[in-house]
Amino acid sequence: MSAPALRFSVDGAPVEAKAGQTIIEACDDAGIYIPRLCYRADLPPGGQCRLCTCKVNGRYAAACVTPVTPAIAVENDTPELRAERNTIVEMLFVEGNHPCPFCEKSGNCDLQAMAYRFGLSATELTYQFPNRDIDATHPEIFLDRNTCILCGLCIRASRSADGKAVFGFENRGARTQLTVNSPDGLAGTDIATADRAAAVCPVGCIVVKGTGYETPYGERPYDRQPIGADIEAQRHPSAERKDADV
Amino acid sequence: MSKPKLATCSLAGCFGCHMSLLDIDERILELVELFDLDRSPLDDKKAFDSPVEVGFVEGGCANEHNVRVLHDFRKHCKVLIAVGACAINGGVPALRNPIGLRECLETTYAGGTPDADHFVPYDADLPLLLDRVYPAHEVVRIDYFLPGCPPSADAIWEGLKELLAGRTPGLPYQLLKYD
Numbered sequence: 001m002s003a004p005a006l007r008f009s010v011d012g013a014p015v016e017a018k019a020g021q022t023i024i025e026a027c028d029d030a031g032i033y034i035p036r037l038c039y040r041a042d043l044p045p046g047g048q049c050r051l052c053t054c055k056v057n058g059r060y061a062a063a064c065v066t067p068v069t070p071a072i073a074v075e076n077d078t079p080e081l082r083a084e085r086n087t088i089v090e091m092l093f094v095e096g097n098h099p100c101p102f103c104e105k106s107g108n109c110d111l112q113a114m115a116y117r118f119g120l121s122a123t124e125l126t127y128q129f130p131n132r133d134i135d136a137t138h139p140e141i142f143l144d145r146n147t148c149i150l151c152g153l154c155i156r157a158s159r160s161a162d163g164k165a166v167f168g169f170e171n172r173g174a175r176t177q178l179t180v181n182s183p184d185g186l187a188g189t190d191i192a193t194a195d196r197a198a199a200v201c202p203v204g205c206i207v208v209k210g211t212g213y214e215t216p217y218g219e220r221p222y223d224r225q226p227i228g229a230d231i232e233a234q235r236h237p238s239a240e241r242k243d244a245d246v
Numbered sequence: 247m248s249k250p251k252l253a254t255c256s257l258a259g260c261f262g263c264h265m266s267l268l269d270i271d272e273r274i275l276e277l278v279e280l281f282d283l284d285r286s287p288l289d290d291k292k293a294f295d296s297p298v299e300v301g302f303v304e305g306g307c308a309n310e311h312n313v314r315v316l317h318d319f320r321k322h323c324k325v326l327i328a329v330g331a332c333a334i335n336g337g338v339p340a341l342r343n344p345i346g347l348r349e350c351l352e353t354t355y356a357g358g359t360p361d362a363d364h365f366v367p368y369d370a371d372l373p374l375l376l377d378r379v380y381p382a383h384e385v386v387r388i389d390y391f392l393p394g395c396p397p398s399a400d401a402i403w404e405g406l407k408e409l410l411a412g413r414t415p416g417l418p419y420q421l422l423k424y425d
Contacts, residue, residue, distance in 0.1 A: 093335075097344060100424035101331050101395030107425070116422050122334045122391035124383050129336075129343035146344075217425070226419060 017068035024063040031235025033228035038151035090123035097146035104212035105204030107220025113227035137185035161196035251298035252281040257312040259305025263330040269399035294322040309373035320386040331395040340379040
């Protein structure tokens with residue numbers, strides 16, 4: 001026997017969720033895109049990047065870790081939340097080193113794509129230019145902490161999808177950085193190119209060597225369509241934005 | 247009625263953005279109908295003699311000369327656009343920022359250990375390098391940004407036309423690129 005659907009609203013439009021779904025899961029099913037950088041549907045959520053922050057009954061909540069409860073009113077695409085998400089993306093750009101012009105991940109990078117989706121031509125926050133370590137010890141996988149946004153996807157992928165524990169965070173606060181579980185660097189770990197952790201990075205931090213620049217400019221995933229367009233394409237035409245009857 | 251004037255400069259950049267400006271092909275005929283070129287490396291005019299409407303800034307500030315030129319542009323241009331990755335976030339020249347100026351220079355010119363025969367060049371004619379490369383907006387107020395490395399000719403064309411029409415230059419999705 002299946003549990004009854006939960007009804008709630010997103011920006012005034014009625015949405016149904018299956019019991020136990022988080023807001024982001026229910027919205028993905030309904031074709032409503034909530035911006036995110038640290039969430040993948042097949043991995044446990046981390047609530048790390050806060051980009052999916054919505055207002056639930058007027059209070060901030062990260063949509064990837066907040067379960068749907070009956071009749072909640074979710075605000076997602078509002079001028080206020082759009083402005084705050086813009087700032088999060090800008091802060092991620094200035095607190096790392098993101099060399100889009102020559103980064104292997106350019107055109108397939110979720111952070112860059114998010115900035116494109118938001119129409120961000122530049123940030124006027126002050127660039128930090130941090131000095132971060134790279135790890136080129138592994139023959140097939142390169143770790144460049146300059147672009148790391150501390151989303152934790154590699155940590156979760158390694159643990160839950162690969163059954164390993166290659167990655168983790170070390171230090172706290174502004175000094176938090178990605179680390180690997182070997183004093184010899186990535187080469188000392190049991191990571192393999194086929195691992196989910198080697199492919200899950202949303203930015204150019206973990207890249208498989210010898211695969212860069214394979215797709216020509218103009219044909220890369222986000223050259224073709226904005227991030228989130230695949231989810232929005234699922235939206236039923238009748239699900240217009242209107243006052244919800246929940 | 248006289249045409250609005252356009253000034254351009256390349257600071258710590260590679261002239262790629264200027265090349266991209268020229269890459270508008272036959273639309274350059276339309277451009278000269280829209281603007282008069284003022285101070286620019288394209289016409290080799292070295293100094294402003296009057297205020298201009300639009301300043302096109304390529305490159306960030308890596309040395310004191312760049313800062314002087316940028317201040318001069320801010321002073322004379324009604325609207326200043328930062329064009330390309332280097333003007334917007336320092337770009338390739340800013341790769342030295344996390345490392346530090348001294349280490350960069352000593353490694354480059356003296357293998358890391360300067361001595362009587364291997365030293366960092368110095369001369370009054372060499373512009374003094376700044377401690378780090380600064381994006382244009384960290385030195386002066388910038389009105390608009392045209393990202394790209396370089397921005398495509400279409401993006402530059404679109405941006406200049408919008409500006410001339412008195413609108414905020416916002417690029418459509420296909421033209422908004424950071425690479």
